[in-house]
Amino acid sequence: MNTSNDYKEQQKPAWCPGCGNFAILSTLKKALLDMNMEPHQFAIVSGIGQGAKLPHYLPCNFFNGLHGRSLPVATGLKLVNHDLAVVVVAGDGDCYGEGGNHLVHAMRRNVNLTLFVHNNEVYALTKGQASPTTMTGKLTKTQPFGNPSEPLNPLALAIALDCSFVARAFSGASGLPFLQEIMKEAINHKGFALVDILQNCVTYNKKGTFHWYKEHVYRLEEDYDPGNRVEAFRRSLEWGEKIPTGIFYRNDRQTCEQRLPPIQETPLVNQAVFSLEAGQEVNNFY
Amino acid sequence: MEYTIRVGGEAGQGLVSIGSVLSKMLSRSGFHVFAHQDYMSRIRGGHNFYQIRFANFPVTASREKIDVLLALDMETVDIHRQDLNTGGVIIYDAAALGSQLSGQEFFDVPFARITEEKSADRIMVSSVAVGVVLGLFDLDIGLFAKIMESTMEKKGEEVIAKNIAVAQAGMDFVEKNYADSNAHKVVRPMTNGQMLINGNQAIGLGALLSGCKFYTAYPMSPSTSIMEYLAHNAPKYGLIVEQAEDEIAAINMALGASYGGVRAMTATSGGGFALMTEGLSLAGITETPIVIAEVQRPGPATGLPTRTEQGDLFFVLHGGHGEFARVVLAPGTPEEAFYLTNKAFHLADKYQIPVIIQSDQYLADSEWTFPGFDTEDLHNEDFRLRHQALQEMSSYKRYASTDTGVSPMAIPGASRHLVAVDSDEHDEDGHIIEDAATRIAMVEKRFHKKMPLIRQEIAPPAYIGHQQAVAVLVGYGSTSGVLQEVCSHLAEKYRIGMLHFNEVWPFPLLEKFDYLALLKQAALTICIENNATGQFANLMRMETGFEFTVRINKYDGRPFLVDTLLGEINEYLQRL
Numbered sequence: 036m037n038t039s040n041d042y043k044e045q046q047k048p049a050w051c052p053g054c055g056n057f058a059i060l061s062t063l064k065k066a067l068l069d070m071n072m073e074p075h076q077f078a079i080v081s082g083i084g085q086g087a088k089l090p091h092y093l094p095c096n097f098f099n100g101l102h103g104r105s106l107p108v109a110t111g112l113k114l115v116n117h118d119l120a121v122v123v124v125a126g127d128g129d130c131y132g133e134g135g136n137h138l139v140h141a142m143r144r145n146v147n148l149t150l151f152v153h154n155n156e157v158y159a160l161t162k163g164q165a166s167p168t169t170m171t172g173k174l175t176k177t178q179p180f181g182n183p184s185e186p187l188n189p190l191a192l193a194i195a196l197d198c199s200f201v202a203r204a205f206s207g208a209s210g211l212p213f214l215q216e217i218m219k220e221a222i223n224h225k226g227f228a229l230v231d232i233l234q235n236c237v238t239y240n241k242k243g244t245f246h247w248y249k250e251h252v253y254r255l256e257e258d259y260d261p262g263n264r265v266e267a268f269r270r271s272l273e274w275g276e277k278i279p280t281g282i283f284y285r286n287d288r289q290t291c292e293q294r295l296p297p298i299q300e301t302p303l304v305n306q307a308v309f310s311l312e313a314g315q316e317v318n319n320f321y
Numbered sequence: 322m323e324y325t326i327r328v329g330g331e332a333g334q335g336l337v338s339i340g341s342v343l344s345k346m347l348s349r350s351g352f353h354v355f356a357h358q359d360y361m362s363r364i365r366g367g368h369n370f371y372q373i374r375f376a377n378f379p380v381t382a383s384r385e386k387i388d389v390l391l392a393l394d395m396e397t398v399d400i401h402r403q404d405l406n407t408g409g410v411i412i413y414d415a416a417a418l419g420s421q422l423s424g425q426e427f428f429d430v431p432f433a434r435i436t437e438e439k440s441a442d443r444i445m446v447s448s449v450a451v452g453v454v455l456g457l458f459d460l461d462i463g464l465f466a467k468i469m470e471s472t473m474e475k476k477g478e479e480v481i482a483k484n485i486a487v488a489q490a491g492m493d494f495v496e497k498n499y500a501d502s503n504a505h506k507v508v509r510p511m512t513n514g515q516m517l518i519n520g521n522q523a524i525g526l527g528a529l530l531s532g533c534k535f536y537t538a539y540p541m542s543p544s545t546s547i548m549e550y551l552a553h554n555a556p557k558y559g560l561i562v563e564q565a566e567d568e569i570a571a572i573n574m575a576l577g578a579s580y581g582g583v584r585a586m587t588a589t590s591g592g593g594f595a596l597m598t599e600g601l602s603l604a605g606i607t608e609t610p611i612v613i614a615e616v617q618r619p620g621p622a623t624g625l626p627t628r629t630e631q632g633d634l635f636f637v638l639h640g641g642h643g644e645f646a647r648v649v650l651a652p653g654t655p656e657e658a659f660y661l662t663n664k665a666f667h668l669a670d671k672y673q674i675p676v677i678i679q680s681d682q683y684l685a686d687s688e689w690t691f692p693g694f695d696t697e698d699l700h701n702e703d704f705r706l707r708h709q710a711l712q713e714m715s716s717y718k719r720y721a722s723t724d725t726g727v728s729p730m731a732i733p734g735a736s737r738h739l740v741a742v743d744s745d746e747h748d749e750d751g752h753i754i755e756d757a758a759t760r761i762a763m764v765e766k767r768f769h770k771k772m773p774l775i776r777q778e779i780a781p782p783a784y785i786g787h788q789q790a791v792a793v794l795v796g797y798g799s800t801s802g803v804l805q806e807v808c809s810h811l812a813e814k815y816r817i818g819m820l821h822f823n824e825v826w827p828f829p830l831l832e833k834f835d836y837l838a839l840l841k842q843a844a845l846t847i848c849i850e851n852n853a854t855g856q857f858a859n860l861m862r863m864e865t866g867f868e869f870t871v872r873i874n875k876y877d878g879r880p881f882l883v884d885t886l887l888g889e890i891n892e893y894l895q896r897l
Contacts, residue, residue: 049753075739091743097742099742104570107577110563114535114561136566140566303583316529316530
């Protein structure tokens with residue numbers, strides 16, 4: 036049985052005081068504790084960005100790779116060891132920008148991965164440029180006359196692609212118990228799970244404060260049916276005055292791992308390192 | 322005794338099936354075979370050819386002149402008739418090509434009519450063509466029957482029987498109608514059937530036999546047939562083959578799989594390698610083993626997608642930002658490709674580095690015969706920390722400091738020990754650091770400690786020829802075969818030798834073999850490369866200060882052929 040002591044910080048987080056990442060980190064630890072997950076039973080894969088530093092701040096296996104490239108690394112890892120829970124932590128720039136192509140194909144491929152996107156609608160680590168989710172018109176040092184592009188809707192994108200699990204949560208204090216539940220559901224879900232986490236940025240997103248979000252977010256109704264894809268798509272389009280949170284969509288389609296014959300019984304990493312039978316392959320060239 | 326058969330036509334006319342069946346039959350008959358392909362980047366139309374040279378002595382390159390031209394269209398006749406040897410024959414179907422050609426070299430075979438007479442499908446004209454070649458060289462149709470039985474198994478007995486019947490009809494037609502049935506005498510070597518394999522298959526086979534468990538790539542000519550070969554064998558040998566959305570994903574997936582605890586590989590050509598360089602650098606700092614095959618085609622950019630060049634040597638040596646240890650291997654033959662792929666996996670795991678196998682379209686698609694590969698010569702050792710050895714450790718640090726710079730590499734999830742890897746500069750635990758002392762320690766670990774050890778593993782170049790050579794021919798990678806042939810021709814007249822490098826980075830030490838002394842004593846040193854700038858010659862100068870007296874560069878997208886290269890080198894020799 037592990038205790039909260041097992042998840043004590045190893046490193047001092049390099050985040051700004053008041054950053055929403057602190058709440059996401061503590062909620063993830065609580066979710067893992069609730070699930071009785073031991074640190075060695077999972078791995079966190081991340082890219083580069085403020086949120087991507089997260090695996091350094093809790094005991095876990097981790098691969099903190101390149102900006103935008105966390106999903107392919109996680110895919111390779113999960114396919115060779117499907118007994119290991121693999122969580123991907125990314126930011127909006129990291130995952131929706133630099134790694135956008137990988138996101139599209141990860142949803143299509145449906146490897147059993149859990150993706151948490153720390154969505155603060157800004158590039159924070161590089162000091163405040165517009166990200167794929169930044170509102171149109173926002174003034175930044177690289178968009179001095181206002182961001183000319185419209186923001187990406189990650190949930191609508193995911194539902195359109197029949198992503199196996201699609202949710203949104205809010206990392207302000209009032210949203211944390213719900214975030215914790217959604218995190219657990221997402222990790223337990225068999226298939227690719229996207230959780231877009233609305234987060235403040237105390238330094239570069241003065242409008243998107245916890246207070247602002249608190250005023251605008253609400254939970255999807257108790258009787259909401261996440262099995263209805265069309266309805267899920269409709270609700271994913273709600274943004275602005277009212278922002279829904281919760282599990283928008285889920286399906287139980289086959290995972291990539293279930294389609295690969297070599298790993299139906301034993302994870303690849305636990306199979307014989309060198310196959311003796313492979314030697315006979317030479318005979319096929321005569 | 323040697324003959325060259327060239328099968329030419331449009332893409333989609335079945336010339337690859339004719340060519341590959343002929344190569345296989347000839348190698349199974351015990352002949353030494355060398356076959357290469359010349360094709361355009363299109364699925365239908367255009368002009369392609371498949372050239373097969375067979376002999377009762379080893380052959381390692383293609384020749385200009387041909388003995389049999391199997392022309393599936395008029396363009397083939399127009400382009401290649403000038404290459405016909407005296408006494409050679411051009412086989413064509415006058416009715417199908419709509420033109421009766423005059424000249425004693427022409428032999429009109431009504432492929433289409435023969436196929437129709439046997440009420441066989443039009444696609445089977447390929448088998449008639451094979452039958453004609455069988456008849457011409459008086460080969461055993463049983464060989465063809467066996468190949469049909471194994472490759473056409475799924476199509477059913479009727480299809481197999483029809484193919485054999487039309488091939489027999491082709492053979493009979495030659496016997497009845499060819500002027501001199503003894504024109505093409507063959508002398509079978511006293512060997513059993515030989516192994517026939519091309520460069521890409523050899524890399525795939527090498528990977529399978531080296532315990533590669535995860536292969537991922539994005540299709541790109543001319544590397545794709547490695548993926549085709551491995552995908553075909555994946556279920557049988559417990560291998561995962563995943564087609565990535567791009568080359569960036571491919572290398573990152575392979576790194577994720579390697580971190581997860583299995584041997585992983587990817588392959589591409591120059592353009593894809595350009596996308597992989599970011600991940601290559603990631604392999605460098607995270608010290609994650611990976612094998613990358615870079616099968617070159619002429620660039621820049623899209624270049625000539627289906628043709629050959631050695632234009633990416635400096636690219637694979639320097640690709641990737643920052644400084645880190647890497648190995649570059651450049652096989653010269655499919656046999657070398659097989660063993661060097663094994664060595665690539667071995668070195669990648671042993672030193673936790675990226676290892677690049679550099680090949681090119683010429684080697685990738687060329688079929689060679691060999692008596693066999695000895696799997697006993699493979700070096701397979703598991704360097705990962707797993708099972709009990711891992712569980713019994715009292716503590717674990719992924720980047721623990723060691724004398725060799727190589728830290729124990731544990732499997733994440735296999736014990737309570739956590740495996741932490743970072744693309745940022747990191748400490749022994751894998752956590753982000755920015756202090757100068759740790760940075761220096763990590764650079765020394767990754768580069769200065771490992772590199773001298775890796776360098777010791779690199780084999781010296783192979784030297785064939787006179788010990789006091791007046792002239793030395795030098796090359797690396799796929800030019801090995803043609804250099805061997807040219808050298809043995811010239812050895813009758815000159816004190817000559819050839820020096821071939823197939824492990825090019827780290828550059829081979831002189832302690833094992835002083836190739837520099839050998840070069841310095843020669844009056845004529847020629848570096849022969851399939852590129853415009855002489856990258857290998859430049860590398861040699863960079864590493865040793867040696868400057869070749871002559872550089873021969875070919876950058877038309879085609880491989881060196883024996884006779885033209887021979888002529889060119891002869892000119893230099895005559896001036897000595």
